[in-house]
Amino acid sequence: MAFLKMEGVSKFFPGVIANKNVSLEVDQGEILALLGENGAGKTTLMNILYGLYSADEGEIYINDKKVFFSSPRKAIKAGIGMVHQHFMLVQTLTVLQNIILGLKPKGYPFIDYKKITNQIKLLSNKYGLAIDVYKRISELSVGEQQRVEILKSLYREAKLLIFDEPTAVLTPQETDEFFDILQKLKEEGHAIIIITHRMSEIMQVSDRVTILRDGKNVVSLKTNETNPHELSLYMIGRELKDDTTKNDVKTKGELLLSIKNVTLKEKSETKLNHINLNIHRGEIIGIAGVDGNGQNELANIIAGIRKCDDGEIVFSGESINKRTVLERFNRGIAYVPDDRHKDGLVMDLDVSHNLMMRSYKKEPFSKHLVLNRQSIIKMADNAIKTYSIKTPNTTTDVKLLSGGNQQKVILARELYENPELIVVSQPTRGLDIGATENVRMLLSEMRNSNKSVLLISADLEEVLILSDQIAVMFGGQIVGIMNNDENLDMQKLGALMGGHLDQPSDVQEQGILMGSHLKEVSKQG
């Protein structure tokens, strides 16, 4: 008798089948991994379970009792807790306030904070979720925020916990700590569903795997009876190509971009602290680090969106400190921002109008301020072919395209004028495996044709796969630069990402563990 059973669940959206006849079950004291590409229907399925959507077909049973959740409130009441990929926390409130948010504890509106604090402390001791309940969320690290989310669910007496891509934003050390917490939850008899597409994690923590593809159940397997290769075959239904190889030519090209002692301050906060970085032709420099340690600011000062307060940026032998975004682009610096929707695209404009954003001022696209629609459409048609962008036509709004195709639109636009250097931030975030492969291949091609790439990614796997050199950012500083070859010291890399600059001994041990599993990952590609 499983704790949760979903049987034959289907969900149809106009024109899209999100789930078709999906079944899964998870028992108490069991960790189920839900695996699938983007668009495979994982999130929809979990949203149905959490009461955000209602299923068009199929049944949900909890402890063999048929249930129907019309809202998350009802799902929570039935013992279901969800930790979203983007945390649902109020930044300006304290941990305590966030945990009881929306509840009416006994005595409401006069709340016995002391009692609640004790209850939370009991919970956090039991599960090893150390946290200061009086701190504001904005003061917490990402890993700590995740703990708050877990505590929030536990406080609501969740018996089933759903984690959506829980490790996407964690450092390797935080990831290990998170896995420890998962084990504790499991031992205490919770049922756990974890949504992920990282093979290594599935192998490491889950008991069973259920794989979805195109909204349908493919298979359910016991983790110890399968292997990553088999899982990825089930997930994508074909073999993966391994095209992203590192640069074999070990000699560096000439120096292309040189960042000298650059500092950026914002509202008296130092965002970039004396950054020094050189990028040569024919190399990919990967910036590793946890999100929010100055990577975005670094990309911005190179692209010219923000101007540095101190220091100098030299591109092809010319100081470009005073150059505008457009002037830098015309000199050969292209930029792919991390947030496609916010910074990369105009969602309400069509494909052609997004593709022309960089080049509309140049002939043949315009002359004496007047646009030449015909040549724009021609360019757009070409881009769609060259980058195999899946869109009905050039006049479809980009918001109607999938994430991967939106990213291709940005890349097509940025690569149109053959830049010398492309700064890419989280280039494959939210993309499925096929699209990810595609994007990584484009970046490799850039390098192989003697151009340069600055790759910023919170996904360490990606940095390891693509980069020739890895620079680690922490707290607005570059805390280390190392060659990405067989001598790469993984424990040092992990420690630097976590801000452990002096490497105390316990961190080293953790680093060894983490290092070994990441090495394996980087080889699998």
Add this chain to the structure above:
Amino acid sequence: MIKNHAKIKNNMLNILVIISIVLIVATLLVMAANKSPIKAYQAFLFGIFGTLNGFVEIFVKSTPLIFAGLGIAVAFKSGFFNIGAEGQLYMGAIGAAATSIFLTGVPGPLRLILSIIVAFVFGGLWALIPGILKVKFNISEIITTIMFNYIAINITALVVRGVLKEPGEYLPQSPMIEKAARLPELLPPTRLHAGFLIALLMVFFMWFIMHKTTIGYELHVVGLNKNAAKCTGISVMKNIIISAFLSGGLAGLAGMGEVLGIQFRLLDGISGGNGYTAILVALLGFNHPIGVLVSAIGFAALQVGSNTMQRQLGIPASIILIILGLVVLLILAKDMFFKERKITINTVKEGGE
């Protein structure tokens, strides 16, 4: 910029629903005024189609709405929420009046052209100040443009009692502008004047600018996503300044038309709220120049019809204000409805992850 057919069809359906609701409410209102709805509608239609004078009056009344509506539309398109068309209209009116009254040495037609240019510049500069305040100091243009309305209206009140006052007269108004410097009449004895033609010209001009040039493209991008504009090197500052100046200039032309085509002098309160009505005109016209033209003529027709209703049956023309309020409410409600549908489409796309 490009709409698909389903969207247009949906829009049409929405407009039909809105018209039906408006008709029902209007009927109830007329009945509340204790008049016969049938007679009221007869009078309404007679006002619009019954006489040449009445019919032409629609185009007379639509002229300032087209100018100011175009101005607001271009501002809204680029994300500059200009609520100050009324004030910019007054500044344009002052500019036109001052030019044609003070430059008596300049021959009539040349003086007319100068007046038009000065009106545009006056209106444009009046909107430029809030524009600069927004881009330099991040001060909300919604607040500043509204405040600038009061200032402009009261500057007008000041000058018609001061430097521009008709000598030896009691009323707060400027002297008459001589015939040679006025906008030519088009269809005497009706009040239709060349301002309407200029307005049509501006509709075409703005359509061309917004949809066929790099200027319009930049304005669109800045209006839809300032971050993406910054990241691709499109200057947000420059474009907001351009849109503010264009917007105010067009509103200034509305004031010019009233001075040189209708009143032939500057008066206290010469606009009577056209600058505010123009906001509705722009909203109803989806901020598209052609849409503005159509909705401005529609609004003008409503005004003309309801005025006749008032004259013939004594039904207060203020009913039309209620109707206008209702129309705006319904249009906004429709937008909300649209937004909701958009969200569902998005969740479908992203929900599959």
